[in-house]
Amino acid sequence: MITRTGLILFAIWVVILATTPLHADNYIVRTAIMISMYSVLALSWNFIGGFTGYPSFATVAFFGLGAYVGAIAQRNGVPMVVAWMLATIVVGAFAAALGSILLRLKGHYFAIGSIAVVEVCRLVISSWRSVTGGGDGLNIPLLRWSPDDVAIFFLMVMLVLMIIVFALNAFVSRHRLGFGLHCIRQNEDAADMVGINTTLYKVIAFTLSALFVGTAGAAYASWVGYIDPTDSFSILMTVKVPVMVLLGGAGTVLGPVIGAASFVVLEEIFWSNFLDWNRAILGMVIVFLIFFLPGGLLRVSFRKVRDRLKGREGVAT
């Protein structure tokens, strides 16, 4: 559920991101694009991981698949925006089919199954040279505009996607779908027993978690102009997304946005200042997050943080 304050905060945030090209340099604009893109991924993941409580690590499979479908379509002369739509549809269909099989698993098995999907996608794309270029990757025709215009364009694209997925989150959280998913997360057997078609609901949630990730992947490919399997299906990225949601607050609508923004900013800071140690620092952020912010930034209780720092026992479980 989202409050009026939450909506206003989100609107302000969109305005801040959208106006970066007016007053900030390229680097900041690029960061704004990354923030919007990761917000799309985190908000999408929220459907399956936050609302439904299924620990999916398949996000990057949808992202990579979207990137490749978009790239291949564009290389074959399909106009850019049509290629993105195509990517959305293909990824959505893929997720629906995959979900109806994979969602029979629970807990660790589901987590592993979803990781395996990422690996299989990466390996298949790497070895299917004739279509995907294999390990050499693919070049995508670049937009022939000035670099500034290109950046503004892709910022707007990612922002629009972010707004769509945000609205979808807000809608679902008020709708019976969100109510049902919330019930499934708490007790799937009981959810079945009160008349929720749990299989259908879970597949819908899984598909929603993929749809716009596919679009974002395709748009990302058009933006950077080059993709390869290791980058497009990186396991690091697939773990980042849930971490962002946890950082912000899982199952809330604003949480993923806050989480994605803070994570990308933190990452940028670490990358530029501690080149050799950025991975370790991110690891420490994760560890800190789990021990001191188990409910995410949105549910920070400063008293508890203080108690923990003083070394009192009792991690919420």
Next chain:
Amino acid sequence: MDIGQILVNGLVLGALYACLAVGFSLVWGVLNVINMLHGSFIVLGGYLTFFAWHSFGIHPLVSLPFVALLLFGIGYLVQYLFVNKVVTAPVLTTLTLTFGLDMILYNIMTVFFSATPRRVTLDLGTLSFFGITMPVDRLFGMALALALTGLLYYVMRKSRIGRAIVAVRMDRAAATLMGIRVNHIYAITFGVGALMAGAAGAIFAMVFPITTNLTGMYIGKAFVVCVIGGLGSVPGALVGGLALGLIESISGHFFGPQHSLTVGFLVMLFILLVKPTGLVGKRGYE
């Protein structure tokens, strides 16, 4: 290549995989935690063995027990200080936590060891029998891997600690009532998992070049072995390991080695869906 060679290659590889995965399987089965640090533990074990050999001329067989013990200590501490605090939390929490810890360990290793592939070359020559050739160091590695896996099996069944681990796995609450210190047992279990990872790393360093880039692949193999064989038992890991070794060597022969990993994952997905308990599938760690 003839069929005998393919099978022998697969079995040798499979024994190594069993040893690689058995610690992962133990932790998962007993603690219900997916230990994303496992791959880094393996590489760490391999590196330590390599440097002991390279810088001080210590034979891997001599350093192996020390490396394994060191890894045990690290594993014990990781569990005692971190994972124990959230061990009953949902999957996502424990998995993310071990992933975060792994990022730290991985980073430390890349800074200190760099990503250069390293290997202990023992130069033991090759052995030929019935038209099958096999480097002796691999056979040696296989024997060692099987011996260590067998030792773990024996310890789990016969020792007090082993029985305490089984008891905790079966029923945590009852084990507490029986006076078992569950947190301590959990830490030991995690330590044993790390110990086996370290030992597997030491063996791998004698057979294949080791680099930090391989942590992800090792974890992937451990997943596949556990799911195929069945979680939480030494025989499960053994069956899963041998099965994966054979799958890789056979599919590598028919589709080319670059696809063997894909086939392994596909088999794993298939087994996950039709028989999630794995081929050996039973409960209780034995």
Next chain:
Amino acid sequence: MSEEILRLESLSKSFGGIRAVNDVSLSLKKGEIVGLIGPNGAGKTTLVNVITGVHPADAGTVHFMGENVTRQRPYQAARRGLCRTFQIVQPFPENSVLDNVAAGAVFGGAVPSLKQARERAMDLLEFVGLQDVASQPASALTLPNRKRLELAKSLAMKPKVLMLDEVNAGLSSGEIDGALDLIRRIAEQGVTILIIEHLMKVVLGVSERIVVLDRGAVIAEGPPMEVVKDERVIEAYLGSKYAQRLKEKTHG
């Protein structure tokens, strides 16, 4: 004679070697209250699980309002109005008590909007006496209240047949009178009730007919007073020695 609403024919279900439900045939008439009793492990809960599709039946059929529903999934049973409570209560722990019941109304009871579902849920909470704790999370409830919540949740699904699996277990005898009254009032609304209970007082007090299950099979069926005198029933409950002694007493 009123019409039949639920008919079980030769229903069986095994777990490994255990025949938890063994060739059970049973028919419920519209509006009737039937008691289902039997010693621990007799298969009462399993029977309900098979009827509602939690466990697929090994053999036999379930007909509900003339329709063969043997292969249904639990959510379909709920939507049809074939509802049950859980012996081991199954709340949505984080949801408020009100939303627990609203979930039943909106999904099982086909109430179109969440708002209406909450209104209906509030009425039902008053009906079972939980209105004061409506906004608490379900995990905060005491066990008797959780049982009441189960009842309200299943009522929200607009049941035609309601199977109550030990909803009164753990209640004090004062509370039981209230609970009995509640069950009678539900039945007055035309709901057919299958009540599973260990407490004889409850079963005998409300049931028009009693079915006795032992080791998965129906061993007796009939009006309450006749069934409790049945030798096989006494034997199943008390063991053969006591049954023998009891018999000697009454005869001599």
